[in-house]
Amino acid sequence: MKKDIAYSLKEATKKLEAYCAYQDRCHKEVVSKLKEMGMIPVAIDEIVGHLIKENFLNEERFARSFARGKFNIKKWGKNRIINELKQRGITKYNLTSALKEIDEETYVQTLEQLAKRRLGQISETNLLKKRKKLADYLLYRGWESPLVYEITKRLIP
Known part of the structure; x- marks a missing residue:
């Protein structure tokens, strides 16, 4: 069981600066971390404000x-x-x-590579089941339905 530690505003701020400097965080993660540390709402607001002002949190x-x-x-x-x-x-x-960080051309190429790689891993012989397995895999990974159905029909005629 974790021992309860009380953090001062200054200590918590330093700890969260390091937390945010290590990797980009969203507000929700930072607030959650502060609550985990036992900080009160007023302190949470002050620390989050400081992190935004100092560009630790963007x-x-x-x-x-x-x-x-x-x-x-x-x-x-x-x-x-x-x-x-x-x-x-x-x-x-x-x-x-x-x-906007995702280039459209690269996006389509990546889908193509991913679909071909996955197709090589599917051992199903029934073409409809094979197509469904490929489509389910790509949809699960968040690819848009029209793109998925177009590529599955193209790769498994």
């Missing part, structure tokens, strides 16, 4: 790097990225800004 920067990372590393589609950002309380403006 929601647009967070949204952009999140979208870039999930697309480039995890090969997520736009739907999954949008849903994950919405769960973190990101505004519509920042969602739009985040999606």
